[in-house]
Amino acid sequence: MTRGNRAEWDCTMLFYAILFSDCIHSLNPVVWSNVDKLRLFRNEEFAHIARGHLSDVEFQNAISKVENAFLALGLSTVKIQDVKTQTCFPTEQLIHVLKKVDDLKQKGQEKEKEVQEKDKNLQEKEGAIQEKNKRVHETAKELREKEEERKTLEEQLNSNVSSFCILPPKPSHDVTNRDADVCEIIQKLKELKKSAGLSYLFISGNPGSGKSQMASLVAKRCFDAVKESTSTASFVMTLNAENSKTLLESYATFARHLKCPEYAVTNTFTSTDLSTDEKIRSLKTLISTKIELYSSWLIIVDNVTSMSHVDGNLPDSGNGQWAKGQLLITTQDTASIPPSGLFIQHIPVSKGMEPHEAGCLLEMLSGFNDPKMEKEVARVLDYQPLALASAATYVREVRNNKLTPNFS
Numbered sequence: 001m002t003r004g005n006r007a008e009w010d011c012t013m014l015f016y017a018i019l020f021s022d023c024i025h026s027l028n029p030v031v032w033s034n035v036d037k038l039r040l041f042r043n044e045e046f047a048h049i050a051r052g053h054l055s056d057v058e059f060q061n062a063i064s065k066v067e068n069a070f071l072a073l074g075l076s077t078v079k080i081q082d083v084k085t086q087t088c089f090p091t092e093q094l095i096h097v098l099k100k101v102d103d104l105k106q107k108g109q110e111k112e113k114e115v116q117e118k119d120k121n122l123q124e125k126e127g128a129i130q131e132k133n134k135r136v137h138e139t140a141k142e143l144r145e146k147e148e149e150r151k152t153l154e155e156q157l158n159s160n161v162s163s164f165c166i167l168p169p170k171p172s173h174d175v176t177n178r179d180a181d182v183c184e185i186i187q188k189l190k191e192l193k194k195s196a197g198l199s200y201l202f203i204s205g206n207p208g209s210g211k212s213q214m215a216s217l218v219a220k221r222c223f224d225a226v227k228e229s230t231s232t233a234s235f236v237m238t239l240n241a242e243n244s245k246t247l248l249e250s251y252a253t254f255a256r257h258l259k260c261p262e263y264a265v266t267n268t269f270t271s272t273d274l275s276t277d278e279k280i281r282s283l284k285t286l287i288s289t290k291i292e293l294y295s296s297w298l299i300i301v302d303n304v305t306s307m308s309h310v311d312g313n314l315p316d317s318g319n320g321q322w323a324k325g326q327l328l329i330t331t332q333d334t335a336s337i338p339p340s341g342l343f344i345q346h347i348p349v350s351k352g353m354e355p356h357e358a359g360c361l362l363e364m365l366s367g368f369n370d371p372k373m374e375k376e377v378a379r380v381l382d383y384q385p386l387a388l389a390s391a392a393t394y395v396r397e398v399r400n401n402k403l404t405p406n407f408s
Contacts, residue, residue: 015039034069041065060084161293164257165223165236168212168302171389178214180354185218188345189298189326195342198317200327204334205349208386211330214349215300219328222298232295241310242303244276251283258290280313288321297325304329307336317343352383361385365392368399370408 001013009017018024018035045054045062054062063084070077121128185201192199203211219236226234237254240246248269255265268274268282291297304310314329315322331337337346353361358378363369365388381387398407 011042015042030072034072037065037069041069161233161259161290163223163227163233163235165220166238166253166257167216167219167236168238168240168300170216171213178210178217178353178357180357181214181349182217182221185214185328185347186221188347189218189222189328192326192343192345196323197343198315198319198322198325198327199343200317200329200338200345202337202344202346203328203330203349204332204337204346205330206332206384208384209349209352210385211349212302213385215302215328215330219298219300226296230295234294234296236298236300238300238302240303241301241313242305244280244309244313246303247310247313248276248280248283251280251287255283255287258287260286260290277313284313284315288315288319292321292324294324299325299327301327301329304331304333307331307333353378353385353388355379355383358383358388361388362392365389366395366399368395368408373408 001009001017015035015038018027019032019039041062045058045065063080067077067080070080118132122132185203188201189199192201203215205211216238219238223234223236235257237250237257239250239254241250252265252269256262264286265283268279268286271279274282299315301310301314315325315327334348338344340346352358355375355378359371359374362374362377377391378388381391395407398404401407
């Protein structure tokens with residue numbers, strides 16, 4: 001749905017967009033009610049019924065529900081009248097499956113007949129045992145070759161990986177490059193990369209200090225650098241660790257980008273038998289089978305409000321499958337960050353932006369140039385990016401008013 005291509009929507013997505021999306025407001029209650037009736041009909045009396053048939057009475061009742069809903073919505077019922085007299089609704093997919101079933105039955109009958117003939121020949125000709133053994137050996141050899149071919153194809157499928165870069169969401173305002181801070185973080189990542197194993201770099205700071213955006217700038221530069229220097233597959237992935245639900249959703253998206261089996265991802269994500277943490281760990285295990293196919297990677301674990309809440313839900317440094325990458329973790333929970341060491345570094349950003357960059361941000365967003373005032377405003381706002389952006393945007397909006405074009 002987020003791609004916005006309505007040509008790809010199925011009826012489930014269409015119902016959702018009409019009934020529950022935030023983009024449609026003040027929908028007529030009659031329209032809403034009848035669209036919802038069509039949705040319920042589709043799910044309960046058509047798509048999800050336990051058997052493949054309806055009685056005549058059930059069918060006519062179902063058709064009446066649809067016809068009434070169409071009439072209430074002011075839609076044409078011509079095609080519904082045609083459907084009323086139909087007794088069978090074969091689909092191309094069903095026909096294809098039934099043909100496959102018939103083919104398999106025929107092959108099974110042929111195989112059974114062949115076995116019977118062989119048994120008869122064995123009873124009549126004991127001397128044919130040696131010949132049969134020879135054929136068995138040939139068949140076994142063929143099966144081994146087929147199995148080897150299958151394994152080769154499976155390995156090729158599993159090794160088919162591609163690079164991708166999923167960054168934290170951009171803010172609603174423009175941002176500066178913060179080159180000094182970004183270069184410092186990149187240098188720390190390079191130092192940690194020298195250690196053989198998964199490494200962690202923590203960026204800590206109060207809300208609005210620019211942690212997520214710095215992580216985004218760093219990750220984009222790292223991804224572009226790897227992409228330019230080597231043809232091997234790499235990736236940047238962002239996990240939203242604001243809460244367990246957002247983290248689970250991020251892991252599901254992560255698994256799909258790694259081309260993990262969709263059935264495994266969906267079954268885990270929608271399971272009613274597993275807790276959220278169990279689902280996360282299951283997806284993490286699924287991802288670990290794919291992640292070692294990449295030469296390098298960086299995972300941004302964003303919006304961590306409490307380190308204790310993500311314990312056990314992040315990659316483990318002791319797992320060799322995760323040894324080729326790094327974690328860039330943004331958090332407000334400074335007190336819970338482990339001490340720095342061979343695999344762990346910590347960069348606090350609560351001090352805010354560099355004075356020069358803070359002034360540039362104020363000028364860029366406000367459209368107003370007053371270096372002396374910019375320095376003073378930046379100092380009073382403690383060089384915090386979100387506060388600076390808010391102040392500059394306010395000035396810009398006031399200056400856009402014809403009554404206050406000279407507001408400073």
